[in-house]
Amino acid sequence: MILHNKTSAHDAIVVRSPATMEEKDIHRQRSAARAKVKTEALSAKLLDAAFAITYYNDFSRRFGPPAERPPPIDLGVLGDRFSKGEINDAIRLVSELLKDAYQAGDDLRERRLTHTEAVDRLRQGHPGFSDKCYEETISKGLFESLW
Incomplete structure (x- = not known):
């Protein structure tokens, strides 16, 4: 889309491409x-850090054309604070939490559970994460359960 802006009869026509500006x-x-995700992960507790990076890599960054997506965040950035074994254990726990995302979102969307009940169920089944992780898990589940 090309915009032509003319402020007076004596001004030149200004042509710019919003698509180029939008892309930038x-x-x-x-x-x-x-x-932001990487910075937060570098100072978060292990489970929250592993969740933030995994959620970003596997969900958040995937919107838009593949060629325009930023690169994933390497979980190795956590290696200065945690051992490989600790990181691998955390990734396993994150994966288990995210496997329950669909059900939590569907239960909430279908009104089988209230929001509080859905969060509590995730918290009981997957202890140790921050409230933000449970909230993002439910958001992912709500998105997935629409399809």
């Missing part, structure tokens, strides 16, 4: 989102 804004926003 999208790239900047995606890069900022990736950097």
Whole structure:
């Protein structure tokens, strides 16, 4: 889409392409989102850090055309604070939590559970994560249960 802006009869016509500007804004926003997740993960508890990176890599960053997606965050960035064994255990626990995302979202969407009950069920089945992790798990589940 091309915009022609003319402020007076004597001004030149200004032509710009919003698509190019939008692409730059999208790239900047995606890069900022990736950097934010990585920064938060570097200071979070192990389960929350592993969740943040996994959630970003497997869900958040996947929107948009593949060629425009930022690269995944390597879980190895946690290696300065945690051992490989600890990271692998955390990844396993994150995977188990995310496997319950669909059911939690579907239970909430179909009103079999209240939001509080859905969060409590996740918390009981997968202890040790922050509230943010449970909330993002439910968000993912709500999205998945629409299809």
